[in-house]
Amino acid sequence: MRYLVRSVPQEVADEVRRTRRAPDYGHPAHLELASGTGPCRCCLRPFAPGREQRLLFTFRPRADDGSLMAPGPVFIHADHCDAYAGEGFPDALRDLPLAFEARSSGSRVTALLAGAGVPAETQMSTLFASDQVRWLHLRHAEAGCFIARIERAA
Ligand SMILES: [Zn+2]
Incomplete structure (x- = not known):
């Protein structure tokens, strides 16, 4: 069986970097030096603690059928990275x-x-x-x- 693994869409990550606000909620995204490995929910690579800046914001994953999905906190690289678009499990x-x-x-x-x-x-x-x-x-x-x-x- 083959799998498709997708996280925060590129356009959402780009919007958070541009506006420094959480999409749909509007509260400020928090900028900090990574203190853990995460991973980044855009490129799905671990952060380099103490070296890379990251943004924390509230994200609500999409549902297929309009059901109410719980929002939660996620980190992404503060600088541009490419959303994971590879085949299979990263x-x-x-x-x-x-x-x-x-x-x-x-x-x-x-x-x-x-x-x-x-x-x-x-x-x-x-x-x-x-x-x-x-x-x-x-x-x-x-x-x-x-x-x-x-x-x-x-
Ligand atoms: Zn990243």
Whole structure:
């Protein structure tokens, strides 16, 4: 099975960098020197702590069916970076603690896997084995924050 991993869209990241405000909410984005590895929710690469600037803002992932998705805090590089558009699971995320959350219709959470040391592909194929599962949310297993949305590639 092939997967599509997508996080904060390029246009949203660019808007936050330009306006320094959270889209849809309007409160100021917070600029800081990275104190942790993140990752950046635009390019999906870890931050270099103590060296790279990052912006913190509130982001609400989209839902397929108009259901109400919970907003949450995300970090992106303060300087331009390219939104991850690669094939498959980003290698840059493999060393981070990850949780895979299965979503079915109505955005209901139907399963959660956070197997440390278990390959991402194994966790994704386990969850996608259910026909009920429409997409996955990838979260940081310690901070809980949204990292990316994962879909079955056509
Ligand atoms: Zn980035």
